[in-house]
Amino acid sequence: MDKHYDAKAAEAKWYKFWEENGCFHQDPDGREPYSVVIPPPNVTGILHMGHALNQTIQDILVRWRRMQGRNTLWLPGTDHAGIATQNVVEKALKKEGKRRQDLGREKFLERVWEWKRQYGGTIVHQQRMLGNSTDWRRERFTFDEGCSRAVAKVFTQLYDEGLVYKGNYIVNWCPRCGTAPANDELEHEPNHGHFWYVRYPVVGRATGVKGEPYKDYVMVATTRPETLPGDTAVAVNPKDDRYAHLVGKTVILPLTGREIPVISDDYVDREFGTGIVKITPAHDPNDFLVGKRHGLAEINIMTDDAHMNELAGEKYCGMDRWECRKAIVEDLDAGGFLDHIEDIDNQVGHCYRCHETVESRLSKQWFVKMKPLAEPAIAAVKSGEVKFVPERWSKIYFNWMENIQDWCISRQLWWGHRIPAYYLKSDAEQVFVAETAEEALAKAKKATGNAALTIADLDQDPDVLDTWFSSWLWPFSTLGWPEKTKDLEYYYPTTDLVTAQDIIFFWVARMMMAGIHFMKKPPFRNIVIHGIVRAADGSKMSKSKGNSLDPLELIDQYSADALRFSIALITSLECDTKVNKEKFEIGRNFTTKIWNAARFLLMQEAEVEKLNVEKLKSPDAAAQPFNLSTFQPFNLSNEILEAYRIQDGALAVYDFFWTQICDGYVEYVKDSPNKAASVAILRDVFWKALRLLHPYMPFVTEEVAHQLGFLKEGETIMLQEFPKGYTDAEKAAWGVTEGNYEFVNAKREAITAIRALRAEYKVPPATFVKVTVATDDAKAAAEADSLKKAMRAESVDFVAAGSDLAMPSKITKFGTVYLSLEGLVDKAAEAKRIAGELAKLAGFIKSSEAKLANENFVAHAPEAVVAEARRKLAENKEKVAQLEKLAKLFARGIYKERKMK
């Protein structure tokens, strides 16, 4: 075995082996399935820390379940990411001086597919670096043939059920991209804007005179004066006494002379602005709703590229919106309508893609009615059929689901699933929705009674569907739906879904709805929500801030195992994870530790090579400092992972391997009286530990398992059984009993106690000391030699238990160990230290006594707790007695060793 572990070589070698040998792939059989679908990353994406966290958690669960013997599927794939991908290709086109319109739809789409073939594999190759055990043979793409078929079927079915409709709606509109970004795709940015206070003269109470302020008017504050020509009312709060008399009156819309009503609506905030709002239903989402409630007209005064149209008035028609704002403000001022201007800081929505200020625009869009879909999805979580882990996320889920809005699913893009709606060229009002053009044609023929219609007589809707419209089908479209495949039957519903909190709404909730609606069963049983990876200062990682860590760089520097293990160890499902580079050293160091422990085992085995196996079962084999029955990690790992406590699991195996095996047992093996037996046990424990560690650190465990000969060529640790605790039979075979364990453990405790005493009294390591042990254990005396060595003692004497020696001591299960300090310490300093120690102990004793004096404590607390409290009290009292004696001796300066017996 090489002195140093070559992670890069091992990781490349083993991943290739696993993938080529189909270790990630299983087919439906009679076993219990365990299935997970990966949250598909954008095909344009590159691997970031969020993926690393998300996928590490999944891979740990998947590898663990696979080793448990479950038929395991982890299905990978990518998302076609409509706007992001289109954007990438458009940017490339721009370099050639072209726009997508220059190519035309068909040619452009060819370009995108070409881009996908060339670069779309980036992230899936990067995922392999992490060691993901995803079944690449089943890799899917949201825009592949099968997923596209599912999308068309779903759209058609929902349409037939009346759950998809086309409606007038106010949507966000990016005038530059010509798209309708969803609310969640907007970036709200602080804006230093203005409040223009505009007077709307009240009809019948005054007339305006040019150049003079109006006397009777209502004053409206607006940040968007350019939308004024679209106003169809002004509104006040119904509870606002100041303006109650105005409701029902009519005011004149400045610059237009149009008369518009004063209405009252709860939407208006009395405290904000003047308490009077202009209502522009075609250009503001809230105004749109107000307009609907009051039956107001919707006057669209803008074109798609944010220029004013003829309805804005002759003067403004053709102006850009900002130009128009300027012109209108000037005209309002000139006309005496502008009262004053105020600075105001507000938030303005920007297109996340091109950063253009987003406009609210009235348009025809396709929608999904969400309420009927949401109801069963709420019920499935309420009933416990589907569980959130941690449970509290269900509250957020309910909150959103219960206030759900219809989902605008049409997008004015080219890259995506085209809406399967076809219009008659001769009459665009007639729409036929069908999975294919042929079926639509058939429907059209039937509806019109015109058998001569051809496909050329139909226009397909130019828009495509929101990316989420394919993602929400992911758990079943990837398994073959709408075909009734074996995979679908066997692996659906999937077991766990692992994702971050930020897509509970967009993705998780919608998958719930689609799964229940189309499959009649929720798509997964458990929704595991983890936090977001943040930079060390708690801010979001972003490239622009330069505070992001690149997982590929970390893999390069520390290894994939190191990255995975560190992530598992520092990540709590409960909250976000703050990371910095140093944290990944934990995993790197652990990898090294495992490697070195393996080398130690091989060296020890070389030493005992000639000893035969039979010796293991000799009584000596019993004297091992391990109680195999209380080998916690073996028993606990399954329980911990059942509860998705990844961090606890990582900590448990880490502590077990490092503290128990390396710091404890390995040190013992070095001086073991029966090395052959100890090494054999170490080998057995090591093999179990490797399997325990494998889900966290797949590569180093595989490599070490082969180096140590646990596996033959062609075998893999991936498919070995996940270890359980030692059985009684195994323990009997090792000759391990509780009593032996207790004794050896006590001995170790004694050694630790002497080390501590030496440190307390600052005894240099080179100085050999005299040790006395007060014990009645007959076996103890036989250990004098090994104790001497471990304690760096000149001599180890044994006296009867209870013997009272005025020397520094520690109480252990082995007995009381005394350290002779003759001529070794500064007496004055020591007296002071002892005084401090006594004060501390007095506090403990006082609280312990109070506790034990409390009848209720004795009556109610668990027996073990009470017993332990008693034991501690007695022990502390004993300690105090000893310290007091010692203190006296120090104080008198006559400390001197007195041997009893």
Place this chain on the structure above:
RNA sequence: GGGCUAUUAGCUCAGUUGGUUAGAGCGCUUCCUUGACAUGGAAGAGGUCAGUGGUCCGAAUCCACUAUAGCCCACCA
């Protein structure tokens, strides 16, 4: 405005249904290069568990309020 969460060691965080003198990693102090490992080993310092009040024999844990921080949704015309 609506919803959710957090506050424990210098830092990042554990602490499962209330129950031993509240733990880990990093950092810090002292010591150690005797062949598994200095990416290491041994020992140690460091916390009135944000505050106040309550329930209980017993509270970091449950309840109420306060303070501070953060997240999500909606959003100021």
